[in-house]
Amino acid sequence: MALRENPFGELKVPLAWTAGVALVVALVVALVLLFSDRRETFQNEAYGASRKMTDAIAAPVTGVLATPGRWIGDGIDGIRGYFFAVSENRRLKEELREMRQWQATALNLRDTNDRYKALLGLKTDPPIPMVAARTVSEARGPFSNTRLANSGSEKGIKPGNPVMSENGLVGRIIGVTEGASRILLLTDIASRTPVMIDRTNARAILAGDGGPNPRLEYLRGQDPVKQGDRIVTSGDGGVLPRGLPVGVAVKGLDGRWRAVLASDAAPVDFVQIMLFQDFSQLSAAAAAELNRMPVPPPASPPPTVGVTAAPAPNAAAGATPATGAALPRPSATPPAAAAAPAVRPSASAQPAAKTTPRTAPAAQRPAASGQRSSSTARQPAPKAAPPRPQASPTPAPAQQPPPLEVPY
Amino acid sequence: MAGARPLAPWRWIGVPLLQCLILTVLFSLPFRIFGLPLPEPIFPMVPAFAWAIIRPSMLAPFAVLLMGLFLDILWSAPMGLWAVSLLLVYGAALVGRSMMAGQAFPVMWVWYGGATALALGAAYLFSMVGAHATADPLAVGWQFLATVILFPFAHLLIDRFEDADVRFR
Numbered sequence: 007m008a009l010r011e012n013p014f015g016e017l018k019v020p021l022a023w024t025a026g027v028a029l030v031v032a033l034v035v036a037l038v039l040l041f042s043d044r045r046e047t048f049q050n051e052a053y054g055a056s057r058k059m060t061d062a063i064a065a066p067v068t069g070v071l072a073t074p075g076r077w078i079g080d081g082i083d084g085i086r087g088y089f090f091a092v093s094e095n096r097r098l099k100e101e102l103r104e105m106r107q108w109q110a111t112a113l114n115l116r117d118t119n120d121r122y123k124a125l126l127g128l129k130t131d132p133p134i135p136m137v138a139a140r141t142v143s144e145a146r147g148p149f150s151n152t153r154l155a156n157s158g159s160e161k162g163i164k165p166g167n168p169v170m171s172e173n174g175l176v177g178r179i180i181g182v183t184e185g186a187s188r189i190l191l192l193t194d195i196a197s198r199t200p201v202m203i204d205r206t207n208a209r210a211i212l213a214g215d216g217g218p219n220p221r222l223e224y225l226r227g228q229d230p231v232k233q234g235d236r237i238v239t240s241g242d243g244g245v246l247p248r249g250l251p252v253g254v255a256v257k258g259l260d261g262r263w264r265a266v267l268a269s270d271a272a273p274v275d276f277v278q279i280m281l282f283q284d285f286s287q288l289s290a291a292a293a294a295e296l297n298r299m300p301v302p303p304p305a306s307p308p309p310t311v312g313v314t315a316a317p318a319p320n321a322a323a324g325a326t327p328a329t330g331a332a333l334p335r336p337s338a339t340p341p342a343a344a345a346a347p348a349v350r351p352s353a354s355a356q357p358a359a360k361t362t363p364r365t366a367p368a369a370q371r372p373a374a375s376g377q378r379s380s381s382t383a384r385q386p387a388p389k390a391a392p393p394r395p396q397a398s399p400t401p402a403p404a405q406q407p408p409p410l411e412v413p414y
Numbered sequence: 415m416a417g418a419r420p421l422a423p424w425r426w427i428g429v430p431l432l433q434c435l436i437l438t439v440l441f442s443l444p445f446r447i448f449g450l451p452l453p454e455p456i457f458p459m460v461p462a463f464a465w466a467i468i469r470p471s472m473l474a475p476f477a478v479l480l481m482g483l484f485l486d487i488l489w490s491a492p493m494g495l496w497a498v499s500l501l502l503v504y505g506a507a508l509v510g511r512s513m514m515a516g517q518a519f520p521v522m523w524v525w526y527g528g529a530t531a532l533a534l535g536a537a538y539l540f541s542m543v544g545a546h547a548t549a550d551p552l553a554v555g556w557q558f559l560a561t562v563i564l565f566p567f568a569h570l571l572i573d574r575f576e577d578a579d580v581r582f583r
Binding site: 060195 | 440442446471482488538552
């Protein structure tokens with residue numbers, strides 16, 4: 007039918023009206039999408055298929071697009087390194103001299119700490135496996151602060167995993183797909199992170215507002231924070247592990263306490279995604295570790311701590327004691343060192359982490375601390391030497407059950 | 415006789431849309447120049463404003479919707495936040511186009527600034543409702559400045575296509 011024969015052919019609708027109708031339809035669609043969005047819930051289901059698909063496409067594309075810029079940056083760094091090599095060498099030598107002093111102090115403190123842990127039977131968190139990734143895209147606006155990393159579900163990353171840079175906490179994962187994961191930065195307006203002031207243990211919530219310095223909210227107590235106080239994660243709520251460095255407290259221009267983020271000290275090009283879910287994961291890891299622990303030989307009497315054992319009744323007859331633990335031991339002997347070979351798990355007994363653990367493995371620690379430090383690195387001393395309030399010089403019974411609880 | 419042909423929608427809607435999306439992706443790369451990150455202007459603001467001034471169209475609102483949804487997904491903003499904000503700008507410019515048409519360059523710049531403020535204000539309110547928190551006004555101000563300086567591109571678009579279709583002369 008020709009247009010002229012159409013009864014509506016003569017009907018003329020103003021163009022502005024049709025545009026208006028199209029605008030209303032598009033606006034309704036957008037409003038429905040906006041009010042049905044559940045981004046703030048940070049659940050995996052709320053991170054829709056469209057976002058996952060776009061992330062999966064955007065990660066390799068932006069990764070390729072960012073390559074020339076990365077090359078240019080590396081080239082500039084190379085040129086700068088060439089021209090400033092002498093001054094940098096002097097600075098690094100000075101820094102190394104200072105660090106050597108700190109190294110000795112740190113090793114001493116670590117050994118002391120290990121002994122205290124062994125004496126108290128403290129449970130410490132196991133190392134959390136981490137996945138390295140490169141950020142290939144970022145949103146820096148006031149209403150969304152996110153980054154796209156080029157590692158995804160194929161490496162075991164899940165929503166909620168904390169993300170660290172070399173300097174401190176960056177944020178957490180809110181969406182994962184194959185080959186890409188979306189990081190919600192601490193500065194995002196929807197980000198809420200439980201933190202504490204390191205000096206006073208005062209709790210607060212770090213609330214992002216789209217600016218570079220998120221706010222410290224819900225601070226309690228009198229003078230809980232001072233300028234320059236270090237802020238770390240509190241671990242409250244089980245969302246994040248405790249003690250991750252976040253930043254430093256500063257007073258903002260608006261009179262509110264804010265945080266200068268530690269991760270802002272350098273560009274966040276590479277990140278480490280901690281495969282941490284919640285504290286139930288830690289208890290599961292502890293149980294797995296417990297199952298792997300070799301059971302100490304039952305005939306061996308438990309070592310005593312700081313107590314000189316009395317000789318066995320037949321010692322006077324010249325009989326040789328069966329184990330070294332029954333030998334008279336000077337009280338200055340470190341208990342952890344004496345007990346270490348008995349129950350400490352071997353290196354092969356450690357969980358085979360497919361990713362990099364947060365703490366350095368024992369083999370990478372400096373050898374300056376001697377045998378004891380290398381054997382106790384990353385593994386607190388076991389509970390084989392618990393404190394014995396009623397220690398007596400009488401010999402321990404020959405049959406002792408294996409320790410019920412092993413620090414992990 | 416290129417001027418006598420009807421103006422195909424892909425020329426004044428499709429090409430600017432693609433340009434905006436590409437620029438948005440490029441500016442989302444994590445580059446730093448002298449230690450400073452790139453600004454984050456709202457590139458789709460340019461066509462959203464210019465399309466309404468050039469002429470009313472049925473396709474333009476859906477193109478604006480598409481750009482807004484792309485921004486939401488790329489920046490991981492709440493889905494629909496930028497779509498609504500940009501459509502509000504388009505609607506406001508469509509309503510006021512009879513007032514704005516033919517104005518001088520600086521006056522149009524002021525109108526464009528007002529449209530940008532409208533979009534950012536809407537995004538501010540919607541994000542405040544959604545996240546139960548207010549965005550940093552300073553960060554909003556920076557994004558406003560980074561977007562407002564894009565007006566010459568909107569002027570270029572208007573200048574090129576306002577009188578390009580013989581059917582509307």
